[in-house]
Amino acid sequence: xEIEAMRYEPNRxxxxxAASEPQWLRxxxxxxxxxxxxxxxxxxxxxxxPRIATHEGLRVLPLPAKTREIKLTYVAPQSGWLLSAAxxxxxxxLLSLAILLQTNRFFPLLSRLMGKYY
Numbered sequence: 001x002e003i004e005a006m007r008y009e010p011n012r013x014x015x016x017x018a019a020s021e022p023q024w025l026r027x028x029x030x031x032x033x034x035x036x037x038x039x040x041x042x043x044x045x046x047x048x049x050p051r052i053a054t055h056e057g058l059r060v061l062p063l064p065a066k067t068r069e070i071k072l073t074y075v076a077p078q079s080g081w082l083l084s085a086a087x088x089x090x091x092x093x094l095l096s097l098a099i100l101l102q103t104n105r106f107f108p109l110l111s112r113l114m115g116k117y118y
Contacts, residue, residue, distance in 0.1 A: 006069075013072040023063045023068065031059040040069040045115050 001019035
């Protein structure tokens with residue numbers, strides 16, 4: 001079996017590969033949710049590969065026979081973006097409340113904004 005790295009970027013990895021029999025590819029990288037692996041066979045069929053992690057947490061891919069290209073792509077899970085956005089909004093709300101509740105410093109502004117209710 002022969003393998004050659006064609007592209008190595010933070011969110012994409014591509015290899016050219018040649019083997020007549022099924023093989024295992026063990027990458028010296030941590031397996032992390034969001035990575036997807038695809039193999040392009042000699043027949044131009046694209047096959048999704050299962051991600052398997054070793055007991056050390058490294059990524060292992062089962063490669064079918066007659067694979068010519070392997071692509072790994074990373075897409076961040078949506079829940080991470082939503083959690084970050086919610087935390088940012090909560091931080092801004094709490095920061096605004098902390099600033100507004102310093103009555104000694106902002107009393108004139110608060111009394112103008114809220115009138116008799118403050």
